Amino acid sequence: MTTQTTHCSKPSARTRILKLAETAIIQKGFAGTSIDELVAGAGITKSGFFYHFRDKSELAIALLERHFEQDDEILDSVFARARELTDDPLQMYLTGLKLLAEVVADLRENHPGCLVASICYQDQLFNREVRELNQRGTLTWRTRFGGYLREVAAKHPPKIDVDLDELADMISTLVEGGIVLVKVLKEPKLLSRQILLYRSFVRAVFAGV
Amino acid sequence: MTTQTTHCSKPSARTRILKLAETAIIQKGFAGTSIDELVAGAGITKSGFFYHFRDKSELAIALLERHFEQDDEILDSVFARARELTDDPLQMYLTGLKLLAEVVADLRENHPGCLVASICYQDQLFNREVRELNQRGTLTWRTRFGGYLREVAAKHPPKIDVDLDELADMISTLVEGGIVLVKVLKEPKLLSRQILLYRSFVRAVFAGV
DNA sequence: CTCGCTACTGTACCGATGGTGTAGTGATGA
DNA sequence: TCATCACTACACCATCGGTACAGTAGCGAG
Structure with a gap:
């Protein structure tokens, strides 16, 4: 066992914990995933866990950070691709949404973003840090989609009176709610x-x- | 103390637990609400709790049942009122939605429906029973709103091609996701x-x- | 070759929490 | 009078998050 970080095939214990935690939490929720279970799976000891993470909240923070980065990469690539395919902002937004719908259909069970709600609903268990991180991540979506929508509105004056920020929030709302309903109804589509x-x-x- | 159920002012211990649990869970989540805390608040003993509920899951079931009933009553009254105000199915649906928006704005922190996600995200901790109850409740929404939409579509042929069941699910999705975002962003509106x-x-x- | 650092192990312990079991009790209704 | 309901009282258990602290294998810098 011991340190095989530098030149060996095995990823560091920290990374192994993070991966295990992510899949476990998506399946069983944050409270339902025990530290003992993670350290057993990662082949380390409890002391090893607390060497990497001060407490369970810090694991949540690390997980959320990872998750938001991945989210951002996915959205970046989706809308970059959409921008390649068309010049018109409306067409690009519509294309991006279609690509996004395909991406989330592929993800199926393995939804990131589950984490947001999973952790949000623990609430009080967590410190300010977790809540603020969660908040920042969600506001990033508002900024991104709001930006696209302002580009669209500049070229295509809206036929229906809507607030662009609210229309941007609608996609976040649908994604968060959609993840809940996919789980509850077992309808992945x-x-x-x-x-x-x-x-x-x-x-x-x-x-x- | 003892039994004051039959003729006294105090509601039964079971009811007191249910009420305490509801507000506590909405604030702190299911895992964050301890049985000890509830029995202390209700002025009974732990044995008393387990007399009424086999385990914590059974508390969740009772809570969900209560919650779905209340939900249904609210929606019934909202759309009954809307039906009083207009004869046209479209106008009645639009009026109902406006009334609904006002109702959820009033509820603010005290969202029922929080429970659905709060319990859904515990997932594996719960048995089949909880999941099925959750599922039934959500399908009730689909049926209700799908029904309204079919009435609307019968009189007003849709100008945009949409699936009516998906349009019915959209309101459930927005409500579930909206509750998450209200909590995360601290934007009650x-x-x-x-x-x-x-x-x-x-x-x-x-x-x- | 030693020094210090990183990344852990091992052990022992703590309080809170969910849960079990069993014996007992006061009030109510048939 | 007797059973049932709605509990109490107390003892006990495993799990879980977390703390404390001493020890150690491997690595790179000096």
């Missing part, structure tokens, strides 16, 4: 269908059909 | 604004504006 419905709404707002 | 946005979409679908 629900989330991507809701994104496509949102897409219809956006088109109606700016193209009038 | 977000949920009712999302409901009003949904309302704009519905109007665009059926009235074309």
